[in-house]
Amino acid sequence: EVQLVESGGGLVKPGGSLRLSCAASGFTFNNAWMSWVRQAPGKGLEWVGRIKSKTDGGTTDYAAPVKGRFTISRDDSKNTLYLQMSSLKTDDTAVYYCTTANDWGQGTLVTVSS
């Protein structure tokens, strides 16, 4: 059974940083392209970014609102996906999901507020 478990969310002040983790199991993580998707309270889904598998180059792509502030990385030895967020804004407040596209975690809430 595929499991994706996000962690690391919480309350952070504007301008601050936070790192989210996503522990994966039940599939061959090192072969998977992994994405982060967020959902602001009461709003729709918003793609944050993606990292390809190392065999496909391991490159990253980001949505315009987070480019230059967020960094996606992966540790295939730990089956873990990361999202490093910096220069956080109140607009970044959302539930953050990690996803393979087929499967999703339950999400972790990030609140950016003074």
Next chain:
Amino acid sequence: SYELTQAPSVSVSPGQTARITCSGDALPKQYAYWYQQKPGQAPVLVIYKDSERPSGIPERISGSSSGTTVTLTISGVQAEDEADYYCQSADSSGTVVFGGGTKLTVL
């Protein structure tokens, strides 16, 4: 920036057919994916590559594509189908985009 357009809401009676559309200029060249999301839950993939159904998704849920519009069709709608539905695709550079979502109400 590239956008996928969905109607905000669709309402149908139980047993009827619901059709949820998603429009975007790149859809003739990029696959569409559909997600169902119920309140307080993570999204669930219900259609991939325009019309393929993942295992476990009932046959009454189907997808189709025509030109710049893709359609999610739910036949014989049941109360359990009430949810938000999101289309997802990509622009010509591969950047992923979600539609704004359609709230399906079962009357």
